[in-house]
Amino acid sequence: MNPETIVFFENRLTPLSEARVGILTHALGFGTGVFEGLRAYWNEQENQLFLMRPREHFERWKRNCGILRIEVPHSADELAELTADLLRRNGFRGDVYIKPLAYKSSQRIGIHTDDQDAFAIVPMPAPAYLDSSKGLHAGVSSWRRIEDNAIPGRGKICGSYVNGVLASDDARRNGFDEAILLTEAGHVAEAASSNIFLVRHGSLITPPASENILEGITRASVMELARNELRVEVIERPVDRSELYVCDEIFFTGTMVEVAPVIRVDHRPVGTGEIGPLTAKLRHLYGQAVRGRLEAWRHWLMPVHIPNEPLGDQAGQ
Numbered sequence: 524m525n526p527e528t529i530v531f532f533e534n535r536l537t538p539l540s541e542a543r544v545g546i547l548t549h550a551l552g553f554g555t556g557v558f559e560g561l562r563a564y565w566n567e568q569e570n571q572l573f574l575m576r577p578r579e580h581f582e583r584w585k586r587n588c589g590i591l592r593i594e595v596p597h598s599a600d601e602l603a604e605l606t607a608d609l610l611r612r613n614g615f616r617g618d619v620y621i622k623p624l625a626y627k628s629s630q631r632i633g634i635h636t637d638d639q640d641a642f643a644i645v646p647m648p649a650p651a652y653l654d655s656s657k658g659l660h661a662g663v664s665s666w667r668r669i670e671d672n673a674i675p676g677r678g679k680i681c682g683s684y685v686n687g688v689l690a691s692d693d694a695r696r697n698g699f700d701e702a703i704l705l706t707e708a709g710h711v712a713e714a715a716s717s718n719i720f721l722v723r724h725g726s727l728i729t730p731p732a733s734e735n736i737l738e739g740i741t742r743a744s745v746m747e748l749a750r751n752e753l754r755v756e757v758i759e760r761p762v763d764r765s766e767l768y769v770c771d772e773i774f775f776t777g778t779m780v781e782v783a784p785v786i787r788v789d790h791r792p793v794g795t796g797e798i799g800p801l802t803a804k805l806r807h808l809y810g811q812a813v814r815g816r817l818e819a820w821r822h823w824l825m826p827v828h829i830p831n832e833p834l835g836d837q838a839g840q
C-alpha cells in the first residue's frame with residue numbers, strides 16, 4: 524500500500540499514512556464496523572476509469588450500516604461523487620479497489636455503543652487476489668456460515684468476517700484454493716468471500732438470500748447477464764452439499780474474484796474437470812461489461828474522468 528495515497532478520513536482528505544485510529548476504538552475492540560468493497564475498471568481505449576455500480580454499493584453500505592445503527596451522513600450519489608473525486612486526485616491509471624468503512628469510533632472499553640460514528644473511504648490499485656484463470660479447487664469447510672440471528676451475514680460487518688477468515692485459512696492449509704461454507708442446516712451458503720453458482724441441466728442455480736449469504740452485487744449482475752444475454756434460467760433455491768459433486772459447473776462471484784471458475788470440489792472434478800462453457804461465457808461477458816465494452820450495460824458504470832480534460836489536470840489541488 525502506498526502511504527501517500529489520498530484517502531477520505533474523518534471528514535477530510537489525508538494521506539493514508541495519517542489515517543489512524545486509537546487503540547481503544549470501539550470498532551477495533553468489538554468489530555463494530557461495516558465495510559464495502561467496490562471496483563473501478565480502467566478502459567485503455569477511452570482513457571477512462573469506470574466505477575462499477577457505485578450507487579448499488581453505497582446504498583447497500585448505508586442500509587447495512589443501519590443494522591449496527593451507524594449513520595453515514597451522505598446520500599449514495601454523494602458518496603459515489605466523493606469516491607470519483609478521490610480517484611481523480613490519486614490519478615489512478617489502472618484497475619482500482621475501493622474500501623469504504625463506517626465504524627463505531629468512540630474510545631471505550633464497554634461493549635455498549637453510543638452515537639459516535641466515523642467513516643473512511645480508501646482507494647488502492649486493485650490487488651492480485653485469487654488467480655482463477657485455470658479454475659479453482661474448493662473445499663467444503665467444517666466451519667459453518669454465521670446465522671442471521673447471531674451476526675447478520677448480509678451486513679458486511681467487520682467482526683463477522685472472522686467466520687470467513689477461519690474457513691479460508693483452514694481451506695488453504697488443507698491444500699484448497701478457497702472454502703465453501705454450509706449453513707447450520709447443512710445447505711450450501713457461499714464461499715469465504717464470494718457467492719456461489721452451480722449449473723445443472725442447463726440452469727443456473729444459486730442459494731437464496733435467506734441462506735445467510737451476503738447479497739452480492741456481482742451475483743445480481745451475473746444473474747442479469749445470464750437471463751438477458753444468454754437466455755439462461757436462473758433459479759434461487761436451497762442447494763445440498765452433494766449437488767456440488769454431481770453438478771456440471773460451479774463458479775464463485777464477487778467484486779474481488781469477479782467470475783471465478785471452480786473445477787474441483789473436495790478432490791472431485793466438477794463436471795468434466797475443466798472450466799465449463801456457461802462459466803466461460805459469463806466470465807467473458809462480465810469482463811466486457813465492467814470495462815464499458817457492452818453498450819447494453821453501460822448504465823452500470825460511472826465514468827470517473829471528465830471528458831476533454833487532461834487526466835493530470837483533474838486533481839483539483
Ligand SMILES: Cc1ncc(COP(=O)(O)O)c(C=O)c1O
Binds near residue numbers: 738740776
Ligand atoms: C462474504 C461475502 N460473500 C459474497 C461477496 C460478494 O459480494 P459482491 O459481489 O457484492 O462483492 C463478498 C464480497 O464482498 C463477501 O465478502
